[in-house]
Amino acid sequence: MDTLLLKTRDEDIELAASFIKEGGVVGMPTETVYGLAANALDERAVARIFEAKGRPSDNPLIVHIGEFEDIEKFNLVREIPIEAKALATFFWPGPLTIIMPKSEIVPSITTGGLDTVAIRLPENKDARRLIKASGCPLAAPSANLSGSPSPTTAMHVFNDMQGKIPAIIDGGECTVGLESTVVSVKDGVVTLLRPGGVTVEDLQSVCEKVVVCDAVLNKLKEGETALSPGMKYKHYSPNARVCLVKGEDKAFIDFVNSQDEKETVALCYSEDEKFINIPTIVMGEKEDLAAQAHNLFADLRLIDEIEGVKVAYVRCPEANGLGMAVLNRLIRAAGFEVISLE
Numbered sequence: 001m002d003t004l005l006l007k008t009r010d011e012d013i014e015l016a017a018s019f020i021k022e023g024g025v026v027g028m029p030t031e032t033v034y035g036l037a038a039n040a041l042d043e044r045a046v047a048r049i050f051e052a053k054g055r056p057s058d059n060p061l062i063v064h065i066g067e068f069e070d071i072e073k074f075n076l077v078r079e080i081p082i083e084a085k086a087l088a089t090f091f092w093p094g095p096l097t098i099i100m101p102k103s104e105i106v107p108s109i110t111t112g113g114l115d116t117v118a119i120r121l122p123e124n125k126d127a128r129r130l131i132k133a134s135g136c137p138l139a140a141p142s143a144n145l146s147g148s149p150s151p152t153t154a155m156h157v158f159n160d161m162q163g164k165i166p167a168i169i170d171g172g173e174c175t176v177g178l179e180s181t182v183v184s185v186k187d188g189v190v191t192l193l194r195p196g197g198v199t200v201e202d203l204q205s206v207c208e209k210v211v212v213c214d215a216v217l218n219k220l221k222e223g224e225t226a227l228s229p230g231m232k233y234k235h236y237s238p239n240a241r242v243c244l245v246k247g248e249d250k251a252f253i254d255f256v257n258s259q260d261e262k263e264t265v266a267l268c269y270s271e272d273e274k275f276i277n278i279p280t281i282v283m284g285e286k287e288d289l290a291a292q293a294h295n296l297f298a299d300l301r302l303i304d305e306i307e308g309v310k311v312a313y314v315r316c317p318e319a320n321g322l323g324m325a326v327l328n329r330l331i332r333a334a335g336f337e338v339i340s341l342e
């Protein structure tokens with residue numbers, strides 16, 4: 001199958017929506033990362049998403065809606081918990097996914113067999129135009145091959161999905177660059193399952209009790225059940241080995257300068273670059289977490305484009321604000337390998 005690269009004119013959105021109405025899968029821009037979108041209520045369409053990604057069938061998908069009222073219009077949930085309503089009021093449209101009790105209408109394949117459904121109202125206008133034109137909620141995981149870094153440009157999607165899906169809407173670079181924050185809500189407690197564009201501090205400004213699930217920054221223990229199935233899979237990995245390095249500026253610089261320049265790349269801050277003698281990929285300024293988040297997946301994809309590179313040493317961010325989301329992705333890309341120079 002040829003994969004069309006569409007723009008965002010009305011006729012492009014209409015064409016993409018016609019593929020979705022036929023049960024097809026389309027590459028969709030969102031403010032977080034690109035998604036692989038299909039009718040969330042059509043089992044066969046959703047099966048095509050799993051197939052295109054090579055995704056394990058027990059890893060549930062996020063259901064994207066065009067406006068808050070779609071939850072009731074499409075009868076997606078048994079109830080909307082009050083905490084969910086409060087969070088939606090503050091953070092939708094935006095990079096927040098809320099887990100709710102699913103109705104019978106949502107097929108089990110969409111939710112990986114769980115009796116809950118993850119719902120998100122994206123901020124990206126083209127995503128919402130596509131949902132509206134399709135006339136159904138759209139299930140959409142990140143549009144990468146399972147295990148690879150998430151796509152933040154239409155070309156990233158094209159590289160992974162060429163020949164597998166009929167079309168990709170090119171809506172430019174994703175602004176946030178990291179996937180949405182995923183939370184579950186119960187009895188007044190918000191549990192953070194995956195950190196993203198909405199930070200713990202943001203959530204705390206709305207709900208008093210926010211619990212960060214242990215698996216956000218730590219490896220699941222043997223035999224432990226993941227609250228969010230996505231936690232247990234290898235993620236975001238380039239082919240080269242990725243290793244996080246914890247330490248002060250000088251310690252990091254000395255460490256990477258002692259490595260073999262033909263086989264190593266350093267993922268560093270702009271401030272470090274001029275002191276480093278091996279190839280570098282600049283993640284952004286040290287204090288600019290938004291830039292680091294925005295660039296992260298493109299940086300991980302770049303690693304494999306530098307010839308001969310076998311290992312990437314990456315500066316380890318602090319887990320504050322957006323840093324928690326950046327660290328959550330990096331530590332998985334590194335398979336939890338961290339070197340401490342402290």
Ligand code: TXA
Nearest residue numbers: 032034035060061116117118141142179180228229230
């Ligand atoms: O920003 C995003 O969320 C992007 C864009 C396209 O919207 N989508 C995305 O989807 O990142 P995906 O499939 O790559 O990640 C969804 C995560 C997975 O870790 C999955 O396990 C979790 O959400 N999830 C989905 N439904 C769940 C549920 N019912 N209970 C617990 N976790 C759930």
Ligand code: MG
Nearest residue numbers: 141142150179
């Ligand atoms: Mg993903």
